[in-house]
Amino acid sequence: MKKHLLCAVLLASSTAFAQGFTPTRPVELVVHTGPGGGSDVLARAMVIMLEKEKLLPVRAQVTNKPGGGGVVAAAYLAEKKGETHTIGIFTGVWLTNPLTSNEAKVSLKDLTPIARLLLEPAVIAVKADAPYKTLGDFVNAAKQKPGELKQSGGSITSRDNVVRQQLQKATGTRWQFISFPGGGERIAALLGGHVNMMVIEPNEAGEHIRAGNMRVLAQVNETRLAAFPNVPTLKEAGFNVTPVPQVRGVVAPPGIPRENVAYWEGVFKKLSQTESWKKYVEDNQFEDAYQNAAELTKFYEEFSNQMRGILQEAGVKTVR
Amino acid sequence: MDVLAGLMQGFGVALQPLNLLWCFVGVVLGTVIGVMPGLGPPATIAMLLPLTFLMNPASAIIMLAGIYYGAKYGGSTTSILLNVPGESASVATCIDGYEMAKKGRAGAALGIAAIASFIAGTVGVLGLMLIAPPLARVSLAFSSPEYFALMALGLAMVVLLGGESMVKALLATLVGLWLAGIGTDLFSQTSRFTFGRMELLSGIDFVVVAIGIFAIGEVLANMHERGGAQAIPVPRGVRNLLPTMQDMKDSRFAFVNGSVIGFFIGVLPGAGSTIASFISYGVEKAVSKHPEKFGHGAVEGVAAPEGANNSETGGALVPMLTLGIPGSGTTAVLLAALVLWGFKPGPLFISENPAMFWGLVASMYIGNVMLLILNLPLVPLFAQVLRAPVYVLYPVILGISVVGVYSTSGSLFDVWLLAGFGLLGYLMRKLDFPSAPLVLGLVLGGAMERALRQSLMMSDGHLSILVSRPVSAVMLSLAVLILLIPLFGKFNAWRLKALK
Numbered sequence: 001m002k003k004h005l006l007c008a009v010l011l012a013s014s015t016a017f018a019q020g021f022t023p024t025r026p027v028e029l030v031v032h033t034g035p036g037g038g039s040d041v042l043a044r045a046m047v048i049m050l051e052k053e054k055l056l057p058v059r060a061q062v063t064n065k066p067g068g069g070g071v072v073a074a075a076y077l078a079e080k081k082g083e084t085h086t087i088g089i090f091t092g093v094w095l096t097n098p099l100t101s102n103e104a105k106v107s108l109k110d111l112t113p114i115a116r117l118l119l120e121p122a123v124i125a126v127k128a129d130a131p132y133k134t135l136g137d138f139v140n141a142a143k144q145k146p147g148e149l150k151q152s153g154g155s156i157t158s159r160d161n162v163v164r165q166q167l168q169k170a171t172g173t174r175w176q177f178i179s180f181p182g183g184g185e186r187i188a189a190l191l192g193g194h195v196n197m198m199v200i201e202p203n204e205a206g207e208h209i210r211a212g213n214m215r216v217l218a219q220v221n222e223t224r225l226a227a228f229p230n231v232p233t234l235k236e237a238g239f240n241v242t243p244v245p246q247v248r249g250v251v252a253p254p255g256i257p258r259e260n261v262a263y264w265e266g267v268f269k270k271l272s273q274t275e276s277w278k279k280y281v282e283d284n285q286f287e288d289a290y291q292n293a294a295e296l297t298k299f300y301e302e303f304s305n306q307m308r309g310i311l312q313e314a315g316v317k318t319v320r
Numbered sequence: 321m322d323v324l325a326g327l328m329q330g331f332g333v334a335l336q337p338l339n340l341l342w343c344f345v346g347v348v349l350g351t352v353i354g355v356m357p358g359l360g361p362p363a364t365i366a367m368l369l370p371l372t373f374l375m376n377p378a379s380a381i382i383m384l385a386g387i388y389y390g391a392k393y394g395g396s397t398t399s400i401l402l403n404v405p406g407e408s409a410s411v412a413t414c415i416d417g418y419e420m421a422k423k424g425r426a427g428a429a430l431g432i433a434a435i436a437s438f439i440a441g442t443v444g445v446l447g448l449m450l451i452a453p454p455l456a457r458v459s460l461a462f463s464s465p466e467y468f469a470l471m472a473l474g475l476a477m478v479v480l481l482g483g484e485s486m487v488k489a490l491l492a493t494l495v496g497l498w499l500a501g502i503g504t505d506l507f508s509q510t511s512r513f514t515f516g517r518m519e520l521l522s523g524i525d526f527v528v529v530a531i532g533i534f535a536i537g538e539v540l541a542n543m544h545e546r547g548g549a550q551a552i553p554v555p556r557g558v559r560n561l562l563p564t565m566q567d568m569k570d571s572r573f574a575f576v577n578g579s580v581i582g583f584f585i586g587v588l589p590g591a592g593s594t595i596a597s598f599i600s601y602g603v604e605k606a607v608s609k610h611p612e613k614f615g616h617g618a619v620e621g622v623a624a625p626e627g628a629n630n631s632e633t634g635g636a637l638v639p640m641l642t643l644g645i646p647g648s649g650t651t652a653v654l655l656a657a658l659v660l661w662g663f664k665p666g667p668l669f670i671s672e673n674p675a676m677f678w679g680l681v682a683s684m685y686i687g688n689v690m691l692l693i694l695n696l697p698l699v700p701l702f703a704q705v706l707r708a709p710v711y712v713l714y715p716v717i718l719g720i721s722v723v724g725v726y727s728t729s730g731s732l733f734d735v736w737l738l739a740g741f742g743l744l745g746y747l748m749r750k751l752d753f754p755s756a757p758l759v760l761g762l763v764l765g766g767a768m769e770r771a772l773r774q775s776l777m778m779s780d781g782h783l784s785i786l787v788s789r790p791v792s793a794v795m796l797s798l799a800v801l802i803l804l805i806p807l808f809g810k811f812n813a814w815r816l817k818a819l820k
Contacts, residue, residue, distance in 0.1 A: 035366035036652030044369050045660055051370070064363070065730070068504060068521030075518055100509045103518045150778060157509050178464075178777045179506045181770065184589040184645035184652075191643070192460035194778060203659075207644055207666025283662070316509060 021259040023085055027060040030088035032073035034066045039089045042118075042248060046089075049276045055267050069155070070094040071104040078106040080253040084260045087114065087252045092245075095300060096157045096307050099318045107320075108300055112256055115268040116249035116291035116299060118281065121221035122159065122199045123228065125214045127190055135167075135217040135237045138197060142173040149175040150195040152186040156316055159246050160199040162307070163220055165314045166241040167234075190214070202227060202285040225285055244306065247289070249296060265292055323449060330678030334686055339379050343683045346383035347691050350390020357398055357406045357531065357724030361391045362649040369657055377661045378676050382683040384657060388650050389441055389633040389684065392593070393691045396433040396626050401426055401705055402717045404535040404724065408763070409593035409629035411530045412601045415481075415756055416614060416621025418538075423617050424553035427561030427703040431696065432619050433626040435563065436575055438692040440627030443579035444586070444634020445684040448641075453670070456642040459587045464774035465786050467590050469795035471768035474595055474760065476799040477602030480611070481756040484819055489757045492748070496761020499524055500769070507773055519733040526594070528725050529762055532738045533755045535721045537745020539714045544746075552706045561700040563619070571623035574604050578627020585628070586635020589647035590771070593632040594763050597625035606802070611818035615756075634684070641677060643667055 029047065031039040043062045050056045065073035070093045077088045090108055098107040124135060132138040142149045153160030161177050168174055178195060180186045187204065189195045191213055202225055208214035219225060219233045220243045234241045250268055252261065271277050272290040281288050291299060311318055333339060353364050365384050372380035395410040400417035413433065420429040447455070478493050479486070502513045503523030514520040555561065563571075578600045585596035604624035605614045614621050639645040644666035646652035658665045663673065670677045708716070725738045748755055779785035787793045 035362040036656050041656040188589050194463040211667030
């Protein structure tokens with residue numbers, strides 16, 4: 001391991017003076033979820049696209065480093081200081097978890113930013129036979145019975161809960177948030193009528209709407225999604241709430257040469273312009289949101305500050 | 321939907337030579353990764369995803385599903401032979417499987433495991449084919465209070481798994497529950513018992529504990545024996561290596577029990593095959609005419625959990641295919657694969673892609689037959705492993721354990737944990753603490769705590785939610801009944817007899 005690291009450092013310093021950088025051995029793509037998780041699926045789709053579009057001269061392989069909501073994967077990347085053939089896919093939790101967890105010593109800010117790739121919108125859904133036709137109906141019902149309505153979602157630092165906190169604050173209402181570890185359980189709880197509302201990915205909701213099981217009240221996005229032309233965004237529905245995006249992008253270990261950063265930036269810039277990528281983004285109803293390393297650094301700061309405020313208001317203990 | 325017409329269409333798809341080949345490739349791969357501890361079906365399927373883009377989707381799903389259920393066949397092998405659970409679903413198989421092996425009946429145990437897997441696997445597919453859509457709707461009525469009751473029922477099985485001393489069994493359970501509590505709390509995002517270690521943030525992997533306590537603990541305890549441990553006897557002749565008619569007769573009920581319990585628990589998105597196998601083991605022992613044989617090499621103790629973890633596969637595909645809801649790691653990857661191929665898994669998936677669904681169902685019937693034909697001849701072969709002298713066998717077990725644990729997480733920290741739990745397993749054997757209750761506490765603890773807290777959030781803090789819902793009330797009453805068994809003198813005598 002140490003030897004490996006030494007090699008990597010030597011390699012890094014030797015290439016630092018070279019004209020450019022080209023990978024010479026398989027590239028490792030680190031994700032923080034197990035197989036089947038959001039980033040894992042994106043990474044595997046990316047491997048296929050990079051190959052198809054011939055953007056990498058070498059193979060790329062996915063390494064799963066699950067644990068602590070990104071903490072383990074971030075630490076793994078930090079350990080690989082100077083390693084030029086390893087990159088990782090981050091999400092917003094890589095920034096939020098260090099805010100609440102003492103153990104999360106490595107944050108996105110300790111890694112080398114490469115590019116932001118995606119923003120993932122969401123929609124607010126209820127069961128098809130629920131009495132709420134608009135988000136306003138739901139909020140009014142919550143006002144009449146404070147704390148009785150329920151929302152299913154992930155952990156309290158997840159976007160699901162952030163949306164709830166923002167809406168509660170904007171309307172002075174309160175409803176329960178029930179955490180479920182698996183996405184399947186969250187949907188099952190809604191469809192079974194055990195909870196009243198959930199924040200869900202548009203694609204997942206789409207199928208349940210088509211089958212007549214679900215209704216969408218609002219979109220957590222700045223603009224309307226193509227698949228939901230008649231559903232208002234939060235702002236259009238009359239709620240003054242800035243949607244917090246679910247973000248995904250690419251980072252590299254700390255201390256890599258500038259040429260290396262430029263190389264990766266170039267690869268992902270090119271990837272984001274390919275037809276395969278555009279189709280992937282469209283199929284999944286994501287939002288193309290490429291930003292280069294410099295812009296991404298600014299985004300970190302804004303995102304962290306926004307999240308810290310929201311979490312503190314939610315009564316979550318922040319440590320950083 | 322006309323089942324017969326669908327099935328005909330399905331066999332039309334599955335019997336195409338290319339699809340037969342992919343089905344075979346899938347089940348062989350599944351068996352191999354099932355035999356090896358560590359690398360499980362989700363990781364294997366994820367690695368093969370790029371390859372599937374070169375195939376047509378029906379062939380691809382047939383192959384990937386083959387890996388999924390094929391792995392359940394292979395999983396029992398190391399549990400029975402080496403006391404190393406290949407995956408969490410085969411921990412329950414260790415209890416009686418390894419005891420059978422120690423008595424020279426490894427072949428019979430492996431054979432029964434294969435037969436139980438075949439029967440239950442087929443029943444699982446039958447269930448998937450016949451009652452999937454209505455069952456998926458019924459399963460939605462099952463929520464946190466019911467999950468809590470189900471876990472409580474599972475935990476009550478401690479009474480049946482424990483050794484002579486109920487106090488020791490309960491202490492071991494408590495340690496298991498405590499281990500389950502380590503990690504980041506889902507509801508408050510607070511870390512518990514992590515001692516500042518990042519590696520503990522997501523808790524301790526169940527497989528590390530199971531392999532440590534079962535495999536390493538056993539090896540250490542055997543090495544401690546004065547004069548060296550006895551080699552495990554392996555009878556000669558293929559005939560003596562296969563299950564007898566008596567074994568088959570004894571396992572009749574276990575086949576049914578495993579098939580049914582496994583399937584229904586599999587349908588629930590929040591349960592899983594480990595819980596299914598433990599509950600089916602407990603039920604088998606509770607209704608057995610000779611419960612005293614359990615834990616000492618009862619053939620039903622292998623048939624029931626092995627059956628349960630195979631029919632669970634059919635069950636787990638129900639919510640995935642009918643609602644687009646994944647209930648386990650493997651179904652999550654399969655679902656992701658469907659999306660990547662351009663499908664839209666959800667409530668309309670089956671009706672819009674009948675060839676895919678029925679092709680898959682038909683291929684699972686074929687695949688289970690292939691697995692039986694593939695696995696039975698391997699039984700005498702695998703049984704020969706035990707002929708190795710202990711000074712070869714034990715280092716091999718230690719090696720497999722370490723590699724298995726390291727290959728799942730790639731973390732040396734987990735290897736140290738493995739060593740620690742090995743030592744704990746050794747001490748527990750020396751002090752006569754039963755290890756099954758600890759493992760049970762660990763399996764059920766996390767899910768049980770979550771279900772309880774979710775229930776209380778749903779009811780705004782009123783415990784009545786647990787008993788006011790009929791399904792949960794029935795299961796909780798059953799749990800109480802089981803727990804009361806030791807309190808009644810008459811039953812206690814039966815229980816003590818059971819443990820002798």
